Amino acid sequence: MTLRQNVFCFLPIVATFSILFTSCYCFYPKLLNINASLAVSDDQSGWSPAGATWNGGSTGAGTDGGACGYGESVERPPFSSMASAGGPSIFKSGIGCGACYEVKCSTNSACSGNPVTVVITDECPGCVSESVHFDLSGTSIGAMAKSGLADLLRNAGILQSWGAVWKLDGAGSTLLPPFSLRLTSLDSRKIIVATAVIPAGWEPGKTYRSVVNFNS
Template sequence: MAPFHHRWTLTIFLIVVAIISLVDRTKAGGYGTPSGFQATPWKLAHATFYGDETASATMGGACGYGNLISSGYGTDTVALSSVLYNKGCACGQCYQIKCVQSSSCYSTTVTVTATNLCPPNPSQDSNNGGWCNPPRTHFDMAKPAFMKIAQWKAGIVPVSYRRVPCVKKGGVKLSFQGNGYWLLVYVMNVGGSGDIASVFVKGTKTNWLPMSHNWGASYQAFATLSGQALSFKITSYTSHETIIANNVAPSNWQVGMTYQANNNFK
């Protein structure tokens, strides 16, 4: 039989190994760590605002979400400079923004959703009016959102920002346009990373068909899909997670209608 102190040393060693194993599994995304997109480190940028207190000028936008109130995005939205917008791949991403290093700052941090593009203006200097010129990282916020972090009379303020998971109620929403031979779908209310890398559609009479990126958060399929119940396979741009929304649209689906899946990214 091993001496008592040897057995005690072995017991301590095994406990330490178990703890290290638990920490490693947690870091690797095992139990104890939620799956999906995680908040990124804070970075520095600048922010301005557009529109008025009603945010009416922010409706529509380059992501194609239409009326942001009825779409569920509200007035805490932002237009991204082209560096962040990434040709529409950033549509739906969520950011926390707080004003820093300015006497105009409030202590509030606001969470906004990317719904629009702030286009470059080559006729103006990047540090004097051409705020969204590449390679600047810039946020052009809806005025109600900007007024939560700074005095609006400041016009432009330095900010600290980070990507955060989008917390959405309900499943992904799919707004249909097009016709029986060309289906254009706007993908909205996306949780988790908030963004989309690819979309596939499947009818009850077809296999999975890839949908090409049209613009913003819209995807299209040139196929005869009328009279078929439709399922969608959606993959996140950032986290690479995939969800499948089976039979989300009935066989008598119509353009102009919005259909909601039962699942979403977390």
């Protein structure tokens, strides 16, 4: 989907849903620090709640390159596109690069409930709606789905109504505002996020403005 206004860009609605996560071992063995602000349970071997979104191609590795410097290697073993960008509490200014987490979802009917392992390869500075947030690759999201339902789990249900008007008929669960919008430049692939640009208490027909824009 594209929007033309000086530049071409994708305009998907960032459909946030809930997942559970726990730390595991891989490139950079890391144990979670028990911290109430991260919603980590007292039992470190258990599961903790987190928010999740996804970006990039449906079977891709998310954003190529990324803030961790892995480049296109995220598409090849041992990553195999099972990658994720992390919100500030996960990325930790780069210290979190290479950390592995097991994640699983159970709130959507397409979720298998089986955990998958993802590696932190990028940052998502706009992912602050929850204290712990994963911006997963399309491959990672699909891996959490029941057999044959990967596209259903990835699909937020956004459709073009007419012209530059887009609509969301439902994403399998109730979506509560505020809503954030993620825009991707077709030229540079740079991603910007208009965080909570559609506020709680929004009304149809009203205009909500964000000052976030691509650098010229």
